[in-house]
Amino acid sequence: MSIYFDNAATTVCGETAAQAVYTAMKEVYGNPSSVHRLGQKAAVVLDRARSDTAKVLNCEAKEVYFTSGGTEADNWAIRSAARTGALKGKKHIISSKFEHHAVLHTLNALEKEGFEVTLLDVYSDGLVRVDDLADAVREDTALVTIMYANNEIGTVQPVAEIGALCRLKGVIFHTDAVQAVGHIPVDVKRDNVDMLSLSAHKFHGPKGVGALYVRQRTPLNIFIEGGAQERGKRGGTENVPGVSGLAAALTEANERLEENAAKTIAIRERLVNALLEIPKSRYNGDPTKRLPGIINFCFEGIEGESLLLKLDAAGICASSGSACTSGSLDPSHVLLAIGLSHEVAHGSLRLSFNERNSVEEADFIIKTLPTIIEKLRSMSPVWEKIQKGGK
């Protein structure tokens, strides 16, 4: 038996998406650049994937560039906007402290190349403040990049307000929407987004494929030289199977957005109510401004990796932001950014789920988790101190 509650890491590929991938591999296997019929058939499939993706985002097909995933889309968007800004003498970038490493590491690299980066604080509710952004924007700000929804705690940022502010100030706005797309309504026009990253494997599509939306007239650099593919910006024969799967999964997710969210939120609220009953537990992030399917809890006195190992032994797949799970000495930068102490952050647990999970599975977790926590606490010198301190 295996209960999969790690859907923020990746999801199972859906039937429709898997079928689309298979068809593109075995039947529509021509090269979209070829003149002959098989090539042209593949070109039609590719175009179709692009327009289907555009429809969901509420943009034009030509504004969609397919990539190898969210990480690439983030790298491309940020590097491109940075270079565009630099040409005009703008070398300041604004982001937040709890972005994905795909964003933060790209920004670190740009800092070494002479850019100045301001990372906005994230408050204990797991949200950035638009006022802070307004204060941070300068004449030489080239780019604002703020994630749509956080991958560890699930909070959804005030993206539409951020977009409106950036549009007003004439600053390019990129958002890493990898965890949002396919789960909540994302509309690049409504949100005034200039660039947006998404990744198929987070909404039941295949791994290794994603997309970057780039609003018309927003300059975009060539990312990979070598061909006319992706409007000459990213050379190389297109991943037709991958993008077919992406579009199929996205279309399906979008059609069932509300229905899926309702089902997922029911699971979420059931879990949250039960886990809050565990002594010295903490629900991280705003309880309402969040994705349907990601919750993050800290349990004082225990360490995340040992919790995950015990859950795994009980058949439950989950994740944690503890240092020992990341292979570094510090717990997750996201948990530290929302103000948790190292001690508390080590005892974090992320449960991420969707409409394919069941209430019964949630109930199994609700039944299993407290016993595991008790067991680990019973042998924890930290818990002993917490108890003695009467904290």
Added chain:
Amino acid sequence: MAYSDTVMDHFENPRNVGKIEDADGIGEVGNARCGDIMKMYLKIDNDVVTDVKFNTFGCGAAIATSSMATELIKGKTIEEVLTLTNKAVVEALDGLPPVKIHCSVLAEEAVKSALVDYYKRSGRQMPKALQDFKIDEDAHDS
């Protein structure tokens, strides 16, 4: 990163978990900041470790190394215990993933720090090997 079967066995069924109320020496090492804390309790009779118990807050590797270390020192003379190294604990566990070696350093330190405590309490002359024992913060931080 995967743990050996021996590590998983010691994690799932840790030996000698608990406390000794009338312990002759107690050592606590690590800190909650880095994520692993080990507390070791020793009962010593005639220079022999007659009983040992531990409490650990930490990852799978930290719990398994604590457990293995207690097994390796139980019933041994202090002289023998002093030769215990972190490397020996790791070997007894059939290895640890490289990123986890730093977690295992604590086991050796916990034992030594409990012995230091024992000598302090009993007022006996500390063996040379313990006189310059200092918790190697750097090793754990690296």
